[in-house]
Amino acid sequence: MIGKEGIKYSLRNLKKSKDRSFFTILSIFIGIATIFIFVSFGLGLFSYIDEISGGASADKVIIQAKGAAAPGLDTTFELTESDLRVINGVTGVYETAGSYFRVVKLSQKDEVRYSFIISYTPDNPLILESFDIGVEKGKDLTASDSGKVILGSNFREDGKIFSQGYEINDKIEIDDKDFRVSGFLESIGNPQDDSQTYINEEAFQDTYPDTTSYGMIIARVNKEQIDVVVERIEKALRKHKDQEEGKEDFYVQSYAELLEAYSGALAGIVGFIIIIGIISVIVAAINTANTMITAVLERYKEIGILKAIGAKNSEILDIFLFESSFLGLIAGALGILAGFIITYVAKVILIGMGWSFLAPLYNVWLFVGCLVFAVVTGAISGVAPAIRASRINTVDALRYE
Amino acid sequence: MSGKKEVIQLKKVAKHYHLGENIVRALDGIDILINEGEFVSIMGPSGSGKSTAMNLVGSLDAPTHGKIFLDKKDISKFSESDLAQLRGKKIGFIFQQFNLINNLTARENIALPMMFQGASESERLKKADELLKMVDLGDRGSHYPNQLSGGQQQRVAIARSLANDPEVILADEPTGNLDTKTGQIIVSFLENLHKKGKTIVMVTHDPALAQKYSDVVYWLRDGKVEKITKKRRK
Known part of the structure; x- marks a missing residue:
């Protein structure tokens, strides 16, 4: 685990390259917000169908x-x-x-x-x-x-x-x-x-x-x-x-058949849009990996210094994994917030227009799932660069100008 | 110096690099013995192998042949992680380029090596403040390296090298990037540490500096120890 100095070191590095961090966050953010929006609408519609099919219409x-x-x-x-x-x-x-x-x-x-x-x-x-x-x-x-x-x-x-x-x-x-x-x-x-x-x-x-x-x-x-x-x-x-x-x-x-047909079509549409969201998150993950590889190259000498003063390979790995996961965390939190605001405004408008059955629905797993997905995406995209950083030869890195 | 505890010993150590089809013999079977409490200098002109020797003495690199003993333990075959742990605890580094982390304050730079040894945050910050005072930078703890002069940065580096209270301080051309007066201040810090019982290993190309402060000077040339001079200090 990295201590407070390690966290500060990581955060300041992300802040130092803020343009790059911003665009990396933005790319994950878009994917997570898309997933959040469509899953919440999907949940609302599925719940409506469940309500009908479970009732007197069965x-x-x-x-x-x-x-x-x-x-x-x-x-x-x-x-x-x-x-x-x-x-x-x-x-x-x-x-x-x-x-x-x-x-x-x-x-x-x-x-x-x-x-x-x-x-x-x-x-x-x-x-x-x-x-x-x-x-x-x-x-x-x-x-x-x-x-x-x-x-x-x-x-x-x-x-x-x-x-x-x-x-x-x-x-x-x-x-x-x-x-x-x-x-x-x-x-x-x-x-x-x-x-x-x-x-x-x-x-x-x-x-x-x-x-x-x-x-x-x-x-x-x-x-x-x-x-x-x-x-x-x-x-x-x-x-x-x-x-x-x-x-x-x-x-x-x-009715059951009718609802099944609706439900199947709905699952198809929602699933398709979620797949698009996931693809955008995968693209974002590649972008994050690229950001982290650049960070490793930029901090080549620093990695040598950290190793010289006692950092083990696993600690270097932790530092870079923390950075990529943190980018995922921020992007996920912002994506969820944006998704929530957009769907909430849409909900108010839809209810006002009498389309309450289209209103989105939230549950705790939607929030937790999106956040975990964002952090895991960040972490996974940071694995290869982090391994690369951890294996850097100390003497070569110290000589690097 | 007989009877003193051996801290670092290089036995017939060679370091060869492959450069295309050629083999560069940076070190070619050298013996170095560093006892507890000694001030040892490794001297030599450019290309003599002194930086390679420093990397091996500091367990930053593994030899091609020969053995390296730290506290009588053969570390030649240690894993990279074990070496990192060992040098974090036993060896403090001071570099010619200072090598501070620019995104951390002076205090955080000093506290960093302690983090890798698992010290608690309060312990780390308390010790960092003590060390800052020791190098006369008590009021510069929150400054970033780019807000400090070269001499101040090197003093932060000295403080950092002492963070885990190592037995050995390894200084690679510590005055190389400083003017004469500032360099003198830095060397006097090393001299003080030596007087307090620390083992100092200094790599330098400056014979006057080496001879003035060192108990033992290893003179390297073409990857071999050309001579060893010892001095009884006043």
């Missing part, structure tokens, strides 16, 4: 008509009530619920907005369960409620959708008809989902009798056999609709 299967647009907007293919009955009869399906989707005009004084209205059956609210949300304020609808709606959480806030937020029992104008606000849903964390309006199925059919195709059918199924049940539903619907395999106008997917 036993749900979604059946949608194929189409190019969002549910309910493309009427080329349809899912009808008879399809719902077929699905309901499949072994392993416990219950089903269809939801109509429609884009509606919402008005508040002179302001007009367009958003989805989604129907659900209050005594079997599978669509809300699949989002794992419930009514946060006010009352849920009943099957007989007409002229009432439940709003997404963004409607409560001033300036989010309309300049003035809504309260319970306020009137809201939908497609030029007045509805009463019965309640507000919990926030999902993305602005689109939090800006939807929910209405009971009967009221939807009364208001929009021309919408006959479900945007989505949700089935609650036997969780243990979910893949088999998905296949059974596909088979039953194919038969009912007289369609060949591979030419269906619908698709059936379990």
Whole structure:
């Protein structure tokens, strides 16, 4: 171990060649900050997916008509009530619920907005369960409620959708008809989902009798056999609709499968960016090694002096390893700090915009891991120069001018 | 000098260097004996092998042939780390170029050899301050080498050489980079250390200096000991 004079000696050498130290630190810093930023965003997204997949959505299967647009907007293919009955009869399906989707005009004084209205059956609210949300304020609808709606959480806030937020029992104008606000849903964390309006199925059919195709059918199924049940539903619907395999106008997917696909894609993207971060740290490590080799050459004579006054090879090795590790430590600490500040500001902005599900997440291992990675990178890049320094011939070094 | 403890002994020591196809015989079978408390000078013109002899006496280098004894222990085959530990403890070096570490203060330069011997920080700094006072630089502890004159730097180097209280002080042309007056001050410091019982080995090309202070002078020429002169000091 090097003592205080050794540490001072190392630090002053780093300070003396401050330009070189600065650029070495900068190169590691960029890599560590990149890794920190993307891992924290990745952690946030994975946690969101975990939260959804671990909740009430785990036993749900979604059946949608194929189409190019969002549910309910493309009427080329349809899912009808008879399809719902077929699905309901499949072994392993416990219950089903269809939801109509429609884009509606919402008005508040002179302001007009367009958003989805989604129907659900209050005594079997599978669509809300699949989002794992419930009514946060006010009352849920009943099957007989007409002229009432439940709003997404963004409607409560001033300036989010309309300049003035809504309260319970306020009137809201939908497609030029007045509805009463019965309640507000919990926030999902993305602005689109939090800006939807929910209405009971009967009221939807009364208001929009021309919408006959479900945007989505949700089935609650036997969780243990979910893949088999998905296949059974596909088979039953194919038969009912007289369609060949591979030419269906619908698709059936379990939430778990859907989330797995998201999760896989997400892991791919985050992993790819982290690999870029790691490559930049490796480049930084080469830069650090170069810095340390230059330092060894510059201090050739000094190394001879240190050996003459009693420094062992291992102590010379320690001095140079300390220097490269210290560069890594500083770069790591600054990289983490910068990464934290950037992601924190992004978090505040995202939450403000209603995209809280995209917000980064931190844990102690992220901080410790980044710091250790930076120090180890510095140390490893210093090994070869440090060995070289430790093996310098004392007499040659003392003669060196 | 019989009856005195032998501190360093070189027996038929040779040091050869390969220069292309040629072999340069920097030292060619020399015998040197340094007893405890002696002031020994190694004299010789440029190219005589005195610097090589100093490196071997100071265990900075290993001989091609022959044996080197430090406290009667054969150190010719010691590992580099063992030699470093040994010289840190037993030998203090003073160089012609002072060879202080520019990024450390005078006090830290003096404390550095003690760090390699595992002394505690408080011990190191206390001893460094004592040694600074001893070389009349008590008020210069926080100065960096480039803030000191040549003579002051050499006094810091003397203090550093004493940090681990070594038996032997090895001075390689200690006055070579100093003016006559400053050189005189430096030599008087060495003389004082000798009087206090330290063994001094000085390499010099100045015969007057060698003869004035030394108990024994080894005269080297072409890698061999040409003669040995001994003097009974007044």
